Amino acid sequence: MAVTREAMLEQADQPSASLRLTAQEIVWAVLVVAGSLYAGLFYSASMDGYEMVILAGSALALIAWGRYWSPVRPLSVVVTVLVLLALWRYGDDYGLRQRDFWLKYFLESQAAFMWMSTLYVLATVTYFVALFSRSVFIGKTATALTWSATVMGLTGLLVRWRESYLLGADIGHIPVSNLYEVFILFALITALLYLFYEDRHRTRAMGGFALLAISGAVAFLLWYTFDRQAHHIQPLIPALQSYWMKIHVPANFIGYGAFALAAMLGVAYLLRQRAEARHPDGLLATVLPSLVLLDDVMYKAIALGFAAFTIATILGALWAAEAWGGYWSWDPKETWALIVWLNYAAWLHLRLSKGLRGAPMAWWAVIGLFVTLFAFLGVNMFLSGLHSYGTL
């Protein structure tokens, strides 16, 4: 078939069409739809109408996400295969997690989380080695480690979902119900957000900083597992038995993850700025990501986090209207969510309207993390209220 040069140029003159689908994208969409239909039919007995709607919505969101950012597709496929493998090994016997080789050392949720933890910590170190040695190969290794950790964490979380049902049909629930489970979610979401920006900005220089936040979460998880034995699957208290949990909690953690990422980039920004001022030709001033890039990604992360946090808080309010008798009760957790929201609203006003950039905004992003951390952890530790689950 003859394609003229003019025809090709003509095509190049068209704006990159956003509605045209490639063959790969069609396959992707078909796979997601088929998988969701199967899941919907297979587990229909455990779902109510709202949950069916959430499933359909998740399928659409996954299709859109996979189109917007293609690495989501292989990630989903690999995780699906691993989860199916685990489900197949399990059958209906929860006890197999101690006896079956594959489950015990690899796929059982606890094993998967240990893999995830190890890989994230390795990835953190590797990113920093790559940063200071300026080695592309080591950088690629770090990326691969982060992806592997994410695969294992996501697999573990999904397997844990099934495991809760193996423990008892009335115990089963999505694993975002306590501090232990949401910490894993936090690590995964932060990693995915980072990987997205790494891919879009074609730089691995931010990796060490982003993964440092994740390693912090991993350290907490390990302490929580081994010292507090918090990893056991517990049945849901009545207040949490609602479809709202499936959307409220993940939306919240997109916010927390994005804010954490922004804060770590803020740290990198301040380091680089200080290094540039003191030793403009020193190692730190040259290997750290550029101030412009850090500033840009920091803004994008906060904007995304703010949007997600807005949705999450609204979903929380709607849930509260169904569970606690009102959409707003000035419960400590609610109030702290509002404080976080106001904090980043102020940040965004300064940035968008006043055009403020640079060190003060980076400092603010770092301090913002502490406000966020208090909302997320401190409230559960120090204050009492309606959100009293997820205590230490």
Place this chain on the structure above:
Amino acid sequence: MNDNTASKPVTRRTLAWVLLELLGSMNLAITLLVVVAVASVIGTVLQQNQPYPDYVLKFGPFWFEVFRRLGLYDVYGAGWFIGILAFLILSTSVCIYRQAPLLWRDMTRFRTGVQLRSLHGFHQQAEWHLAGCEPEKVRAELTGLLAARGYRWRLRTGDDHQVLAAMKGRYSRLGYLFTHVAVVVIGIGGLLDGNLWLKLKEWRGELRIETRDLPAGRIPPESRLAPGAVPAFRGNVMLPEGSAANFVFLRMRDGFLLQELPFAIELKDFQVAYYDTGQPKSFISQVLIHDQEQLGEQPLEATIRVNHPLVYRGYAIYQSDFGDGGSRLELRAWPLNSGHLEPSEARGAVGETLRVGGSTGGAMALELDDFRLFNLMPEPDAQPGERKFRNFGPSVGFKLRDAAGSAREYLNYMAPVQLEGRWFYISGMRDRPGAPFIYLHIPADPANSPQRFLRFNARLRDSAGLRALLEPPAVAVEDEFRRDLNRVRLNLVELFARGGFTAVTEQAKAVVPPERLKEATTLYMNILRDALAEVFVAVLREEGVNVEQAIGEREDAFFNDAVGAIAALPAYGSPFYLQMTGFQQVEASGLQVTRSSGSTVVYGGFLLLVIGVFIMFYTSQRRLWAWLAIEPTGIRMLLAGTGNRRQAEFAREFNELAAALARRLGPPEPEPVAPDAVHSSTRIGKRQ
């Protein structure tokens, strides 16, 4: 909030103008955001809406009064806090009022009147010199490309130039409008749903907060609210099974108000379902709604669970609490400070007060406070870190109040509990509210009853019996040493029974010089122990136990536990041990009834906010201008553009457009480097 500032020329500075300027200013807005955030912290650090006596206890009378006047016990209902919120809403409204016309202009005008000079200042620009070209042809090429990218344009023709002004994504400007209107809408809706109405009525003297503990029927009219008197409220009512109510209580500061409902709620049944592990799985109230007006004689049947409220006539009814609705209890009181072990039987319902004889003869009030069927508590024998729970079975909570009005609180478990392999009847005691319970462990005998312990205890208080056992008259005559020893034994046992080990050591301190105190105390303890053991053996013998053979480790352990428990009795403070022998449970369900007329407004605001936030962050308004200067030699075209957000994406689009144009019109002229035009995100954009 003065996004994309385009300040109007200032002509007059009236007071109103200055006020408006201040209220709409960005700095005020940010300050208010931070002030609201900081003020909100107070209410999370200081527990809100607790009973006032708790605060007095915590802060002392002076600071209690200071904090009360500042409204810190209900920060979010305090005038000053609502004032700040109102101020934030006002400031946002002013901002919208001032920005809306600018926004409208931004959305509708193409800005064909742009100056060439300002176009040169843009971050994105490219310039062509096109010899022998018609402006129409250039425009046709340009508009073709612009149309494909979704731009709309206007043309202005000047003497020696034409300006093509294009834009797209003008609705991006709505992001600002939506988010800020949403804040105002949510704020107003929230204020409507707050306790503003009650405050207003109270301020106008139509309402008085009731602080006495009165039954619903006797609450005076000035503390009652008729149905529909306020558009929003949140109230609670505790309904025992089989009872009904057509009102709820609204808690206000240190008292309450009664809100009448246009219907009655009857609790048919309340159930708690449990998981296999013993943790509660669901709380379920079966209710009947009686409403002559709407339903006639036929009541509406409904189930209310956590997360599944019943909405009836705009009132939402929630499962929020549960408790005892007056369970009927059978009780047996065993005297603890008498030598004569004669139990007295009593019956009572939770909530009732019984009269009992006190230790000093005066009457005491026994207030039956609570009954619980299940007591799920962390496993006491668990390894550290292990999360195990155990059901300790039914319990009764009661208070013993003496004539002076001071009370001790007790919590007695009905069934014995196994701890470290031994069985105990457990009774908790505390002498002030909120303090942790101190537990008395009464060892259970082989028949699983507290009786052996009680008999042993009674025996120690039976002077005649003790004397017969420890000071037999036969000995008293013959051996003087023996006789003295017996007297000491008797004294020590009586001392111990009255005041525990402390009384014994106090006695030693009183009669023995300090240098020999330790030695003497040990001696006393040994003598006491032997004497107690002798009494215990007598108790066993009485029971019919063959003491010569049967005393083993178990009896030893029992003896030690019993002595420990008797030693703790003086601190326990009750003249009797109250044993629950039977019960008939009546449960009560705590229902919350709310009405929030502002909720639809607030939900509308939520929707607006989400849409606004996404428009704001993820769309952008983009403008392009093509300035075609018609010169004798041809056309000089300057293409310039700007986007209000997402500069990187705009830069990419601009570069694509310039490249496409270059393919049609030939390469542009080398870009002049304008030092001030290098913008951060543009650089990134171009690199990609």
